[in-house]
Amino acid sequence: MGKFTFKLPDIGEGITEAEIVAWHVKVGDVISEDQPIADMMTDKATVEMESPVSGVVVKVAGEAGDVIAIGSMLVEIEVEGDVEADHTAQPAAKSVSAESDVIAPEAVLEPKDDIIAPTAAMSHPELVSEAPAIQETAAPMVSAKVTASPAVRARAKDLGVDLADVKAPGNHVRHADLDIYLNYNKGQGYRAAGTSAKRADEAIKVIGMRRRIAENMAASKRHIPHFTYVEEIDVTELEDMRADLNAHRAATDSGRPKLTMLPLLITAICKSIPAFPMINARYDDEAGVVTRYGSVHLGMAAQTEAGLMVPVIRDAQDKNIWQLASEITRLAEAARNGTATSAELTGSTLTVTSLGPLGGIATTPVINRPEVAIIGPNKIVERPMFIGDTIEARKLMNLSISCDHRVVDGHDAASYVQTLKKYLETPVLLFAD
Numbered sequence: 001m002g003k004f005t006f007k008l009p010d011i012g013e014g015i016t017e018a019e020i021v022a023w024h025v026k027v028g029d030v031i032s033e034d035q036p037i038a039d040m041m042t043d044k045a046t047v048e049m050e051s052p053v054s055g056v057v058v059k060v061a062g063e064a065g066d067v068i069a070i071g072s073m074l075v076e077i078e079v080e081g082d083v084e085a086d087h088t089a090q091p092a093a094k095s096v097s098a099e100s101d102v103i104a105p106e107a108v109l110e111p112k113d114d115i116i117a118p119t120a121a122m123s124h125p126e127l128v129s130e131a132p133a134i135q136e137t138a139a140p141m142v143s144a145k146v147t148a149s150p151a152v153r154a155r156a157k158d159l160g161v162d163l164a165d166v167k168a169p170g171n172h173v174r175h176a177d178l179d180i181y182l183n184y185n186k187g188q189g190y191r192a193a194g195t196s197a198k199r200a201d202e203a204i205k206v207i208g209m210r211r212r213i214a215e216n217m218a219a220s221k222r223h224i225p226h227f228t229y230v231e232e233i234d235v236t237e238l239e240d241m242r243a244d245l246n247a248h249r250a251a252t253d254s255g256r257p258k259l260t261m262l263p264l265l266i267t268a269i270c271k272s273i274p275a276f277p278m279i280n281a282r283y284d285d286e287a288g289v290v291t292r293y294g295s296v297h298l299g300m301a302a303q304t305e306a307g308l309m310v311p312v313i314r315d316a317q318d319k320n321i322w323q324l325a326s327e328i329t330r331l332a333e334a335a336r337n338g339t340a341t342s343a344e345l346t347g348s349t350l351t352v353t354s355l356g357p358l359g360g361i362a363t364t365p366v367i368n369r370p371e372v373a374i375i376g377p378n379k380i381v382e383r384p385m386f387i388g389d390t391i392e393a394r395k396l397m398n399l400s401i402s403c404d405h406r407v408v409d410g411h412d413a414a415s416y417v418q419t420l421k422k423y424l425e426t427p428v429l430l431f432a433d
Helices: 150-159 175-184 208-223 236-252 261-275 321-337 410-425 427-431
Strands: 002-007 017-023 036-041 045-050 055-060 067-069 073-079 086-088 095-098 226-234 281-284 289-292 298-300 302-304 307-309 350-352 373-387 390-404
Touching: 017 208, 036 073, 036 208, 150 175, 208 307, 226 410, 236 261, 236 390, 236 410, 236 427, 261 298, 261 321, 261 350, 261 373, 261 410, 261 427, 298 321, 302 321, 390 410, 410 427
Parallel strands: 002 086, 298 350, 350 373
Antiparallel strands: 002 073, 017 036, 017 067, 036 045, 045 095, 055 073, 226 390, 281 289, 302 307, 373 390
C-alpha cells in the first residue's frame, strides 16, 4: 500500500489560489480513477477536479469555503502498490460555471419569457448546509378516563385541547361540551396543534458564487455613490404593438421567439444612448478614467441556481427586435444550464434588471460595477388616467435608473429617461431611422 498526494494544479493563468466550493468525496470513501472529487472556484471559473488514481481517501485539504494555494495538497489517497509521494497534474476537469459579473439580489429578469423566473427554492447543494428538520409539536395528552367519539377526539386534538379538562356529564365529551369549553376559555387562544410554520434555525455558510455576489455588491455600495431616478411610462401603445407583432409572428413565422417587453426596451435604450454617452460607460476608479463606449454591450440580470449572473448581448445596437429576442433566449438558457462562456458573461457596458410581474412600484437597483448605470423596469399595471378631458384605462410602468453620481449628474439621468420614455410611449419611433 502507498499514499498518493494529489496537489491542486495550475487551473488558470495568474491564478494563485482557489476556493473549495463543494466536496464530492469524504475521508474513507473508495474512489475510482477520473471520479469527481471537488469543485474549485477561482476568479475566472469553477472547475471540477477529478482523481488521477483509484483508492481510498485518507485526507482532504479543508471544508467548503476554505481557500487553498495552487500546488498545495488537495486530497491524499491510499492506493495499491508503491506510488510517487506527491503528484501535481493538469486537471481533467470541465468548467462548471464561467466568471460572471454579478448584481444586486433584487435584480432579476422577467421570469416568464426573458430569463429566469425566481422560484421559492433557488438552492445549490454545495452552497447550503443541511437544514435541520422542522420540529414537530407533540400532540396533547388525552386522559384515558374521558370518553368521546373519534370525531370529538380528532377535533380536540386539532384544537390543542386536553379532553380531561372538559367537564361533561359522565365524563363523556360531546361536541356541545367542547363548544362550551372553548367559549369560556377562548382567551387562551386555542388553535390546531402542530400547525406552526416555524422553522428550526439553520446556519448557511456563504461560499462560492454567493460569496462572489456578496463581495461585488459590498464593493459596489462602498465605492459608488448611488442615486436612483424613477419615472412613470404609459406603455399602452407599446403593449398593443407587441401583441400585434406576436400575432403576426404566429401567423407567418412560428419559428421566431415570442416577443416580450425586453427586446423592445433594449431597442429603445440603444436608440436613446447616442445622445447620452455618459450612461453607457465604465469607470476605472483606481486609474481615474471613464471609458464611454460606442457599442452597447447590454448585460441582463439572470437568476440561476448558482446565483445571479449577467449574460451579455454584444453590440445590441446592431440587432433588430427579433434578433434580440433570439439572443435573449439563447443566453438565458446558457446561463441556466451553466454552459455560458466567460466571454458571454463579462464586458457589459450597461445592465438591465427587471423583476417582471414581481416588480412592485419602484426599485433601486445596485450598479453592476464598474459600470455607471443600471436600468430597472417594474411591472405593468392598468389604471385609469386622464387623456385630455376623458378618463381611459391605460397600461402604466415605472422605470428606475440607478447611476454613479461621480460620473452621471442627476440632470443627465433625468434627461436620458425622458428620452427613453418618448421612444417607449411612441413605439413607431423604434423602427424609424
